Amino acid sequence: MDASDLAVVARVRAGDHDAFRHLVERHSRSVFRLAYRLTGREEDADDIVQETFLKAFRQLARFESRSSFGTWLYRITVNCSHDLMRQRPRAGTRMSLDDPEQGASLQLADSSAAANPMRELTRRQIDQRVRAAMSELSAQERSAFVMRHYEGLSIEEIGRVLDLRTSAAKHSIFRAVKKLRRILEPVAGLES
Amino acid sequence: MNHLTEDDMVLHYYGEAGDLRSAQAHLAECEACRREFEELSAALQAMTGADVPERSDSYGAEVWARIQPQLDAPEVQPWTRRLAAFFTWPRLATAGALATLLVAAFVAGRYWVPPAAPPATPVRADATPAPAAVRERILLIAVGEHLDRSQMVLAELSNMDAAVPVDISAEQDWARDLVASNRLYRQAATRDGKTAVADVLDELERVLVDIANGPATASPADLERLRNRLETQGLSFRVRVLGSQIKKDASRPLAAPAPSTL
Numbered sequence: 107m108d109a110s111d112l113a114v115v116a117r118v119r120a121g122d123h124d125a126f127r128h129l130v131e132r133h134s135r136s137v138f139r140l141a142y143r144l145t146g147r148e149e150d151a152d153d154i155v156q157e158t159f160l161k162a163f164r165q166l167a168r169f170e171s172r173s174s175f176g177t178w179l180y181r182i183t184v185n186c187s188h189d190l191m192r193q194r195p196r197a198g199t200r201m202s203l204d205d206p207e208q209g210a211s212l213q214l215a216d217s218s219a220a221a222n223p224m225r226e227l228t229r230r231q232i233d234q235r236v237r238a239a240m241s242e243l244s245a246q247e248r249s250a251f252v253m254r255h256y257e258g259l260s261i262e263e264i265g266r267v268l269d270l271r272t273s274a275a276k277h278s279i280f281r282a283v284k285k286l287r288r289i290l291e292p293v294a295g296l297e298s
Numbered sequence: 299m300n301h302l303t304e305d306d307m308v309l310h311y312y313g314e315a316g317d318l319r320s321a322q323a324h325l326a327e328c329e330a331c332r333r334e335f336e337e338l339s340a341a342l343q344a345m346t347g348a349d350v351p352e353r354s355d356s357y358g359a360e361v362w363a364r365i366q367p368q369l370d371a372p373e374v375q376p377w378t379r380r381l382a383a384f385f386t387w388p389r390l391a392t393a394g395a396l397a398t399l400l401v402a403a404f405v406a407g408r409y410w411v412p413p414a415a416p417p418a419t420p421v422r423a424d425a426t427p428a429p430a431a432v433r434e435r436i437l438l439i440a441v442g443e444h445l446d447r448s449q450m451v452l453a454e455l456s457n458m459d460a461a462v463p464v465d466i467s468a469e470q471d472w473a474r475d476l477v478a479s480n481r482l483y484r485q486a487a488t489r490d491g492k493t494a495v496a497d498v499l500d501e502l503e504r505v506l507v508d509i510a511n512g513p514a515t516a517s518p519a520d521l522e523r524l525r526n527r528l529e530t531q532g533l534s535f536r537v538r539v540l541g542s543q544i545k546k547d548a549s550r551p552l553a554a555p556a557p558s559t560l
Contacts, residue, residue: 123369130365131358138357142350159365236345254312255345261314274515276314277462280305287341 111175118166130159133176136257137183143252144187144245146237154190158183173266180253181267188245232290239289243282250275251282300324302331307338391475395443402439402548406432434490438548441483441495445541448476448502452534455509456525458516467514474510477503498540501533 111132117125137158142151161182162169169178240248249268253259259267265275302310302324309315310325325332451472458464484499505527512520528534 126369127362127366130362134358134361135353138353139350148351155361156365159361160368163365163369232344233349239345255342261312271463271513271515273517274463274465276305276309280308281462283308283338283342284304286345287338290341290344 112171115166115169115171115175118163123163126159126163129162129175133179134159136176137179140180140183140252140257141187143240143256144184144248145190146241150187150190154183154186157186161186177259177263177267180257180259181269184249184267187249191245235290236286239286242285242289246270247278247282247285250278251286254279301328302335304334304338307331307335310335311339311342391447391472395440395479398439398443399436402436403432406435435548437483437486438544441487441499442541442544442548444476444479444483445502445537445544447472448480448506449534449537449541451476451509452505452528452537455516455521456528456534458521461518463515463517464521465514466509466516470510470512470514473506477506477510480506495540495544498533498536501531502537505533 111129114125114128118129134155138151138155141154141158142148145151145154158179162179165182169175240252243251246268250264250270253264253267254261261275261279262272264270264279265272268275268278270278302321306315306321310321315321325335451469454469455466458466480499480503484496484503487493487496487499505524509524516524
């Protein structure tokens with residue numbers, strides 16, 4: 107575990123609640139990134155960041171220093187995201203690959219895009235397809251894949267976050283990759 | 299030459315393959331695998347570009363400002379969550395069993411005609427134990443319900459069509475709850491000399507204990523083993539037959555005691 111995280115946790119446990127600020131400032135952006143990848147919505151991700159830190163603060167007594175504080179925080183983030191996704195009707199979260207409304211978001215908006223419009227358009231098409239493909243995965247597959255692919259956690263760490271055996275975490279990633287490849291096949295290699 | 303599977307390639311891509319050198323060596327000499335690996339890599343790299351909205355360096359301070367006033371406030375859970383937490387499977391099962399017993403006692407009471415007390419014998423108000431037939435009827439109904447619930451757990455696990463390990467912790471909780479009641483019913487059946495019932499309950503208990511104490515994640519092989527075990531012993535079938543038989547017996551009206559010829 108990160109020694110400075112451990113020291114801050116000890117201070118908070120000893121009653122210095124303001125010390126928790128250091129943990130919030132250190133981990134907020136990574137928690138936001140994970141929450142956004144899992145939910146696909148900016149406003150949901152902001153809510154999850156807030157909820158994750160509130161829960162972490164209230165459950166700090168349960169935190170075991172054997173694992174890293176970041177991993178423990180990820181676990182709470184994943185649980186909060188799953189709760190939120192369960193409350194939200196699935197149809198509302200699934201993104202269509204051919205939705206004209208979403209196609210509208212592909213319009214070139216920023217000035218950097220004007221420099222190489224075709225490349226930018228392709229990149230956005232891929233992004234749109236990736237988001238749609240991610241919404242086809244189960245909560246467990248999405249979490250495992252996001253943590254391996256984007257956050258660079260090892261499969262063993264992912265198992266700890268998701269409370270799964272390493273083999274089960276591994277299989278979640280395999281399933282996710284299979285599904286994603288099938289959906290992304292038409293655009294794979296376009297950008298290169 | 300053993301080709302790399304897609305799973306091997308995924309592990310290799312993420313640097314999680316145990317034997318990195320042998321995968322690399324194989325890719326160097328096998329064109330088919332190399333091409334497949336390149337396609338996989340292209341697909342995974344295409345996903346890397348998906349953007350996450352930027353959050354500024356002050357984001358942590360903003361989050362802190364939002365949560366800080368709430369840190370010392372007591373956590374309030376919505377009433378729906380508190381209610382949902384109360385109604386766990388074991389509680390629901392117990393409530394169901396109690397409700398069944400109440401209905402059974404009511405029905406049994408309606409059909410049961412108490413024997414007329416001999417006129418010369420003084421009757422004590424506190425000496426009215428339930429007759430054995432009513433007690434047996436209540437037990438029958440409870441065992442029937444128990445067999446139904448057990449059958450549901452076995453069916454749930456047998457019908458899991460998993461190609462990968464699955465989480466069966468919910469079924470395990472259920473099995474754990476059933477083991478305790480199964481033991482009571484088995485002992486009662488043995489005590490009453492109902493060997494056929496006791497035998498089925500005995501076999502059922504072994505399976506439930508194994509499910510309850512096994513790993514929370516079942517591999518396809520585990521599920522297949524369970525299916526084979528249930529098929530070999532014919533346990534699901536026997537539980538179903540016994541359950542139907544018991545329900546049939548329990549639905550027969552209780553015979554009134556024969557009128558005294560004295």
